[in-house]
Amino acid sequence: MAALQRYGRRTRWFHASVYVFTLVALGTGLWIQFGQEGRASFLARLLNRPDIVIHEDAGWVLVALAAASAIFGFRGIRTFVAESFTYGRGDGAWLAGWPRAALTGRFRRNEGHFDPGQRIANLVIAGGLLLLLISGTALIFIHGGSMFVRLAFIHRWAAILLTVVVAGHVVVASGVLPGYRGVWRSMHWGGRVKSETAERLWPAWLEQQGSRPNLPGEPQEAQGGSTVSDRSPTKGLNERS
Numbered sequence: 001m002a003a004l005q006r007y008g009r010r011t012r013w014f015h016a017s018v019y020v021f022t023l024v025a026l027g028t029g030l031w032i033q034f035g036q037e038g039r040a041s042f043l044a045r046l047l048n049r050p051d052i053v054i055h056e057d058a059g060w061v062l063v064a065l066a067a068a069s070a071i072f073g074f075r076g077i078r079t080f081v082a083e084s085f086t087y088g089r090g091d092g093a094w095l096a097g098w099p100r101a102a103l104t105g106r107f108r109r110n111e112g113h114f115d116p117g118q119r120i121a122n123l124v125i126a127g128g129l130l131l132l133l134i135s136g137t138a139l140i141f142i143h144g145g146s147m148f149v150r151l152a153f154i155h156r157w158a159a160i161l162l163t164v165v166v167a168g169h170v171v172v173a174s175g176v177l178p179g180y181r182g183v184w185r186s187m188h189w190g191g192r193v194k195s196e197t198a199e200r201l202w203p204a205w206l207e208q209q210g211s212r213p214n215l216p217g218e219p220q221e222a223q224g225g226s227t228v229s230d231r232s233p234t235k236g237l238n239e240r241s
Contacts, residue, residue: 004198004209007191011076015187018065021058022129022166028055029159059136066133083113084122091116102172105179111204121169128162131155 101107135155182197198206
């Protein structure tokens with residue numbers, strides 16, 4: 001089956017790194033939040049480190065990843081934000097029909113690199129991570145007082161919101177829902193996606209890729225001689241991160 005390159009290797013590794021350390025931070029944070037700090041989690045026993053230390057270390061890694069992406073992938077971030085804030089006239093109808101389409105695969109047409117659901121998830125995940133990193137970093141240096149209480153409140157609820165959205169993202173991205181069958185290939189398994197999957201989920205993006213999909217191993221050329229990755233919102237990350 002013909003396939004298109006949707007994401008490059010560096011983008012996929014960056015995505016994987018962010019999600020691994022986000023899940024570690026969320027997991028250890030929730031473990032501590034539910035009063036288990038005095039009881040070592042499986043990860044703490046595996047690494048022979050306290051959960052609070054693992055939580056803080058994961059947070060620092062995320063800070064480093066955010067800084068690296070801002071320095072080396074500014075163009076990619078700018079395009080990612082612009083694409084995520086895009087709104088089309090049919091987005092409301094697309095969202096209203098999403099529950100049924102997720103089960104049937106009969107999605108309304110949408111425009112752009114991301115579908116309306118992805119755009120919302122992008123903004124919530126990026127915003128939630130930003131809140132967590134800022135509040136978490138501040139909590140390390142502030143001990144007690146009203147500011148500490150406010151920051152802890154923000155940190156806690158941002159973590160809860162992010163946990164819910166990330167869980168939903170994992171379900172959708174895994175392809176277990178009939179409408180999203182095959183979607184996991186776009187960010188995993190070489191970053192390629194079958195043309196039929198792209199036509200179902202991202203028809204406008206598919207139309208931008210040229211006259212035909214690329215077979216595995218073929219040059220990823222689109223109309224005008226440009227590469228498929230040239231049109232990716234994460235192009236800056238692919239080239240410079």
